[in-house]
Amino acid sequence: MSDLGAILDRIGAEMAAAPDRGRVADYIPELARISDRHFAMAVCTADGQTFITGEADTPFSIQSVSKVFTLAIALGRLGDQLWTRVGREPSGLAFNSMVQLEYERGIPRNPFINAGALVVTDAILAGHKPRELLGEILRFLREAAGEDDIHINKAVAASEQATGHRNLALAHFMAAHGNLLHAPDLTCGTYFHQCAIEMSARQLALAGRFLIGAPDLPRMLAPGRTRRINALMMTCGHYDGSGEFAYRVGLPGKSGVGGGILVIAPGRASIAVWSPGLNAQGNSQLGTLAVERLARATGWSVFG
Numbered sequence: 315m316s317d318l319g320a321i322l323d324r325i326g327a328e329m330a331a332a333p334d335r336g337r338v339a340d341y342i343p344e345l346a347r348i349s350d351r352h353f354a355m356a357v358c359t360a361d362g363q364t365f366i367t368g369e370a371d372t373p374f375s376i377q378s379v380s381k382v383f384t385l386a387i388a389l390g391r392l393g394d395q396l397w398t399r400v401g402r403e404p405s406g407l408a409f410n411s412m413v414q415l416e417y418e419r420g421i422p423r424n425p426f427i428n429a430g431a432l433v434v435t436d437a438i439l440a441g442h443k444p445r446e447l448l449g450e451i452l453r454f455l456r457e458a459a460g461e462d463d464i465h466i467n468k469a470v471a472a473s474e475q476a477t478g479h480r481n482l483a484l485a486h487f488m489a490a491h492g493n494l495l496h497a498p499d500l501t502c503g504t505y506f507h508q509c510a511i512e513m514s515a516r517q518l519a520l521a522g523r524f525l526i527g528a529p530d531l532p533r534m535l536a537p538g539r540t541r542r543i544n545a546l547m548m549t550c551g552h553y554d555g556s557g558e559f560a561y562r563v564g565l566p567g568k569s570g571v572g573g574g575i576l577v578i579a580p581g582r583a584s585i586a587v588w589s590p591g592l593n594a595q596g597n598s599q600l601g602t603l604a605v606e607r608l609a610r611a612t613g614w615s616v617f618g
């Protein structure tokens with residue numbers, strides 16, 4: 315790579331000057347307080363280097379990016395058995411949509427929409443107390459990142475708990491179809507806490523290294539499974555904006571309404587970007603633009 319540091323400096327400067335920063339999520343009151351001025355990007359390469367620009371050590375709410383890690387834990391623990399409860403197709407609908415779940419009898423389309431992520435959390439909650447599972451998720455992240463300073467923001471979790479009617483509705487609906495093992499408020503409560511994990515862009519890029527598929531990096535899962543997580547990130551990681559992200563960026567990515575995106579360049583790098591303003595599909599507006607520019611400058615793409 316010619317000069318990743320210079321590429322990131324340029325992208326950071328361009329994003330600081332960007333006029334249209336999208337809109338910060340306001341349906342979770344604690345997230346509505348975050349300024350849309352933040353920007354950070356971190357790139358961890360397969361050969362062990364890390365490059366950053368912007369506020370790469372400021373923690374932010376990873377929200378739905380957590381779904382990548384709970385899926386990894388679920389696949390490691392349950393293997394293909396998980397797929398009896400959740401599908402692997404893009405939904406073409408918003409992350410919190412209800413309609414499809416009714417047509418498809420309580421089986422969510424994929425593990426990255428909210429309904430699917432609730433099923434994944436519910437599956438790995440089996441045999442554990444919520445506190446134990448949340449401890450396991452944090453341990454997984456800390457081991458993957460090689461950093462201990464990763465925590466849950468309890469105020470964000472409480473804020474979502476107080477307003478999370480749609481997620482509770484999704485969970486109740488799946489319970490009605492026999493696709494939930496625990497009481498809806500238990501599964502949702504665990505999910506709200508997992509979404510409220512805070513990480514910096516640097517920590518998130520480090521935690522994503524196990525998905526690069528390169529030797530000498532932390533190995534959290536069998537290689538065949540990490541490839542499949544990448545496939546799902548590519549097809550479903552941005553909800554009804556997944557096609558657009560694949561077209562513009564050409565790499566698997568998973569977004570969250572906190573404005574974070576984890577992007578994997580297989581064999582090359584793990585990339586984390588953060589800018590809290592979102593586009594109409596609930597994906598970081600500048601985050602997407604920044605990784606689009608990074609992909610163009612580096613030539614990284616899974617499409618050759």
Ligand SMILES: NC(=O)CC[C@H](N)C(=O)O
Pocket residue numbers: 376377378379409410428474481506509569570571572596
């Ligand atoms: N897209 C997201 O990041 C959504 C996560 C959020 N906690 C929710 O369930 O609404």
